[in-house]
Amino acid sequence: MTPEEILQGLYDETLVGNGPRVLELTHEALGLGMEPQSLLFDALIPSLEEVGARFERGDFFVPEMLIAGRAMAGSMEVLRPLLAETGVQTIGTFLMGTVKGDVHDIGKNLVNIMLEGAGFEVIDLGVQVAPEKFVEKIQEHQPDIVGFSAFLTTTMPMFKANMNALQKAGIRDDVIVMVGGAPVTQEYADAVGADGYAPDASATVKRAKELLEQKRALVSA
Numbered sequence: 001m002t003p004e005e006i007l008q009g010l011y012d013e014t015l016v017g018n019g020p021r022v023l024e025l026t027h028e029a030l031g032l033g034m035e036p037q038s039l040l041f042d043a044l045i046p047s048l049e050e051v052g053a054r055f056e057r058g059d060f061f062v063p064e065m066l067i068a069g070r071a072m073a074g075s076m077e078v079l080r081p082l083l084a085e086t087g088v089q090t091i092g093t094f095l096m097g098t099v100k101g102d103v104h105d106i107g108k109n110l111v112n113i114m115l116e117g118a119g120f121e122v123i124d125l126g127v128q129v130a131p132e133k134f135v136e137k138i139q140e141h142q143p144d145i146v147g148f149s150a151f152l153t154t155t156m157p158m159f160k161a162n163m164n165a166l167q168k169a170g171i172r173d174d175v176i177v178m179v180g181g182a183p184v185t186q187e188y189a190d191a192v193g194a195d196g197y198a199p200d201a202s203a204t205v206k207r208a209k210e211l212l213e214q215k216r217a218l219v220s221a
């Protein structure tokens with residue numbers, strides 16, 4: 001198969017949720033020396049975008065969305081070590097979780113991989129993370145940054161609930177707060193009082209580094 005055929009195959013087989021074939025094609029692509037980033041950005045992510053569009057149109061239902069998501073997650077497990085390959089020293093600690101009521105984690109996991117690749121130590125709390133759990137884990141791990149992911153308009157308000165919980169526990173100013181997820185915008189991040197927002201995984205790395213540098217400069221001033 002040519003690289004173009006493999007990318008098309010990855011797109012098509014993710015769309016129909018054919019996990020074993022997606023895995024095979026992933027290995028085949030890597031065997032041909034194709035870039036892991038290309039598999040992600042030229043096939044897997046566009047395919048899930050199409051899944052979302054079909055869901056919105058009523059052509060796909062939750063089971064189709066679920067198997068497509070699983071197919072992509074299987075490929076990401078293979079790509080993870082390659083994307084996160086890094087020789088750099090740990091530059092900071094990032095505590096990450098999907099908010100309460102929300103089970104989406106593919107995007108969050110991708111952000112984690114990119115952060116690890118950039119030298120962050122990532123502590124992933126998983127999905128459906130309650131405000132109290134964020135507070136408990138911040139107190140336990142003392143991360144530089146905490147990240148809240150939300151993928152539904154109905155779970156975005158949990159950002160504010162998390163911020164209130166941090167405030168109530170007296171730890172709001174101890175940690176940089178970043179938010180993100182498909183429906184989130186810079187305006188929404190500002191409205192809930194987050195320190196940073198990023199629309200995708202690579203922008204998260206860039207913004208996280210900037211925020212960390214700003215904080216460290218303030219502390220040492």
Ligand code: B1M
Pocket residue numbers: 045048049050051052053055056062063065066068069070101102103104105106107108110111146147148149150151152153154178179180181182183197198199200201202204
């Ligand atoms: Co759901 N779902 N889903 N879903 N799902 C969406 C999100 C939706 C947009 C589909 C659509 O209608 N077009 C829609 C949300 C609409 C809305 O509220 N605006 C939706 C819906 C409605 C639902 C249910 C309510 C469906 C139902 O039950 N009727 C339900 C909710 C369940 C719940 O959470 N309580 C549901 C369930 C599911 C599945 C379980 C079946 C499955 C999730 C599997 C999983 O994650 N393990 C699923 C899937 C697969 C999707 C779509 C198709 C794909 C999501 C994805 O992985 N995208 C999605 C449609 C879409 O997004 N186009 C959809 C790829 C991923 C790489 O992108 O997630 O955006 P993304 O992550 C990006 C950025 O957001 C950003 O970086 C990531 C990487 O670049 N980012 C951050 C993420 N976190 C960040 C944190 C940061 C910074 C950046 O800082 C901290």
